[in-house]
Ligand SMILES: [Zn+2]
């Protein structure tokens with residue numbers, strides 16, 4: 110199976126150009142079997158897209174539910190994740206396996222820290238990765254707080270220094286993921302996770318990620 114682990118839709122991500130309809134069509138055309146929509150979950154996205162934290166939480170998950178339904182009709186598995194940013198700095202973190210309930214208090218989450226959230230993630234079976242950790246303006250996160258890092262981010266308008274990320278992951282034994290960080294048409298499917306395992310739902314995806322049953326191609 111060919112899976113995109115990192116894509117944005119414009120309904121929730123202020124920097125996204127593609128609607129969920131467009132994402133589904135484009136990823137289907139690109140030969141993908143599954144697409145993880147990992148929209149920005151940050152105070153900035155919240156401020157730009159909604160009036161209240163509750164409204165942002167609802168928009169985030171309603172968009173995902175709608176994408177899941179449209180994906181089913183189109184024959185593309187849609188799964189959800191979060192690109193979480195704390196108020197602390199400009200780092201972004203990819204979070205897989207967090208439930209709607211666990212992030213209901215958006216503001217508490219934004220004011221958290223990698224240390225606190227990392228502990229929460231470990232206790233709750235949530236996978237916590239730093240996205241593109243060696244782009245400009247990123248701050249090193251202590252490896253012990255993380256499950257892994259993104260070692261291949263193919264966003265064409267940033268230099269993610271993937272070679273350094275890979276070296277870092279190997280040095281500290283961090284799990285390695287990769288994604289296109291898709292925001293626009295030209296970003297679609299420039300990298301993928303490939304697995305022999307048949308992913309049918311979020312639990313399957315977590316199993317595959319947790320046990321490294323994929324390769325980044
Ligand atoms: Zn973005």
Ligand SMILES: [Zn+2]
Pocket residue numbers: 115117192240290291
């Ligand atoms: Zn992103």
